[in-house]
Amino acid sequence: MITAVTTAAVSQWRRKTLGKVVFVPTMGALHAGHAALIRRARRLAGKDGAVAVSIFVNPTQFGPNEDLSRYPRPLRADEALCRSEGVDLLFRPDIREMYASDFSVAVSEKSLSLRFEGAERPGHFDGVCTVVAMLFQIIRPDIAVFGEKDWQQLAVVRRMVRDLKFPIRIVGHPIVREEDGLALSSRNRFLPPDARMMAPRIFQALTAAAMEAEGGAKPASLERQLRRDLGRIPGATLSYASIVEETTLEPIGRFTSETKARALVAVKLGGVRLLDNLALPIAR
Ligand code: AMP
16 A cells, blocks of 8 residues: 655556546545445456545534544554555645645535535535545546445535536445444544434434335425434434435425435534434335
């Protein structure tokens, strides 16, 4: 594995790499969810291709009162995980490598970004789009793998790639969960024990909604049920719980046989923002 901290070093690596390049962008503090993305990337790259992973805690996607300074940075463990998963290139630039001190150009997605996470965290997706666009320019991957865990992010990145004509295929990978259903996240380590005990109820609420959807329940009643279930989790503050069309993230008034629906939820529990989502099977 080559570790690069400069864009020049990545360019040099890229020029020598002939096969398909599959890229997994991350903020580090790698867990089994990231490892699953890397393994997917390995399979997509095939035996002649290469896997590139970036670790960069991107300041422009954090709001002023968010957890940028306390975001975990276990570099050695992250490097070890990348090495053991067969990563070819690890790119871990510092802030100055990515942002000039008078940096003044950004990429802004103006529709999907305004809802849900974007409404709660103004400017978040501008930061995400800008850094992902930069990383795409630097790595020049053929394919990039993103987790379904951040469903809205995946939708926004797909839109950016479509609208700005990046010649890159975006692959979404399913959410990796703890045995009790909690979606893995680098921030789960901040959950106090009592909040950690309650956290699986988020996935339970989503699975209950999926069962109701399969049984023929309507979107409005599913949303009510979800909000009620999430609201009953002791210590939890509901941020949002919505049933949306999976690509456009538009609210769904009525299910039809063509509808592809997802329940998107965010809950604050024990001081930690927890995101989750689930596909809803629609009764035919
Ligand atoms: P992050 O390091 O949190 O920015 O995440 C990097 C990538 O890993 C993103 O595409 C996330 O959606 C993905 N990811 C994070 N947690 C999970 C998980 N539990 N399952 C699948 N993908 C995940």
